[in-house]
Amino acid sequence: MRIDLHTHSNVSDGTEAPGAVMAAARAAGLDVVALTDHDSTAGWAEAAEAAGTLGVTLVPGMEVSCRTADGISVHVLSYLHDPSHPGLRKEIAKSRSARVSRAEQMVERLSEDYPISWQDVEEQVAPGATIGRPHIADALVAVGVVPTRSAAFAGILTGRSKYFVAHYAPDPAVAVELIRAAGGVPVFAHPEASARGRVVGEETYHQMIDAGLAGVEIEHRDNPEAGREYLRRLAAEHSLLVTGSSDYHGTGKPNLLGENLTAPEVFERIEELGTGTGVIRA
Template sequence: MRIDLHTHSTVSDGTQPPAEVMRSAKEAGLDAVALTDHDSTSGWTEAMQAARKEGLILVPGMEVSCRSSEGISVHVLSYLHDPANPELLAEIARSRTARVSRAEMMVQRLAEDFPIDWDLVQRHVAPGATIGRPHIADALVAAGVVPNRSAAFSGILTARSRYFVAHYAPDPAHAVELIRAAGGVPVFAHPVASSRGRVVGEETFREMIDAGLLGVEADHRDNPEEGRAWLRSLAAEHSLLVTGSSDYHGTGKPNLLGEFTTDPEVLDKIESLATGTAVVRP
């Protein structure tokens, strides 16, 4: 059984609508897939309908954008939480609003040096999607400034760039608490992805574990090999689940569906721990 627990659609920063992600997952030979758009569950219904049609198991999820006390970006995957939980919804809404303001400010800065504006960026955002730097990257590609998203993120849109603007995001331990309160299963996404920038230290891991963290995404292309071994050791010490996923974004990233997968027993445990919503089976 092949299980990929981290994918994105046009609801956030993927390039395929949820139904198309499900079709691609089937074509990639997957048996189960999680849709985990950034700070949004609005793709769940479409994904559920498509997953049933394709004969796939769907794990409804979300990727919560966080920021540690050191100012480091942290992402927490939430599986099978209640999508109507008011406390989690309120926190996500606050983050989404902050993302829009941040994006507008970044575009204003970029427009001083490059041929882009807010209208061009909005053309690359699907209706209701969570706006973010990937959409600004798409606008830069369309304007001929960079060849692809990866080039934009390695240069113009890096957190070290003068065009970068930070935005509000919840503390990762608080996000873990909110996910647990919503009946979900929180898993730390690509925790040691040093190629993306700074990663948090052990203190943040401990805070998240104390708050109720239930798993770590060890097998991910952005986690170095030595980091994966350390994550497995940490998971064994604290009885955490270990997952593997692609972090698929369609053509937005080189990540391929099913390039890393999760053990079926781990999915069974996720399902048994969740009380917010259910796995969707064909």
């Protein structure tokens, strides 16, 4: 059984519709795939319909954007939570609103130096999508400022850029608590991805574990080998689930579906732990 538990559609920062992601998963030989758009479950219904037709088992999920008190970005994957849970829903709505105002501020700064407008960005956003820097990057590509989304993130949109604006995001331990309260299974996404920016120290790991963290995504292209070794020790010490995933974004990133996989017994345990919603079997 081939299982990939981290993918994105154009409901967040992927480039393909949820149904197209399921079709790509089938073409890649996957048996089980999780749709984990940033701070949104809007793609679940389309993905479920397509998955059923294609013979793919769908794990409904979401990737919750978080930030520590000292400003380190953390992403927590939530599997099988209840999307109507009031606590989690309220926090996600707050984050989504903050993303919009942040994006508007960034575009205003960028427009002083580049031919980009808010309308240019809106043209890159699918209906109901969680807006973010990738949409600004796509707008910069569309108006000819940069050749690719990756080039935009490597330069103009880096966190060290004068155009960068931070946005509200919950503390990762709070997010873990809310996911658990919603019947979900929280897994720390690409925890040691140092090429993306600063990574958290042991204190944050332990705060998240104490809050109910279920697992860590170890087999991910952005985790260096030294980081993976650390995570394996941490997982063994605290009985955490170990997952592997692609973090697929369509053409938005080079990540390939199925390039990292999760063991069937780990998937079975996630299904046992998740009580907010169910796996949608082919």
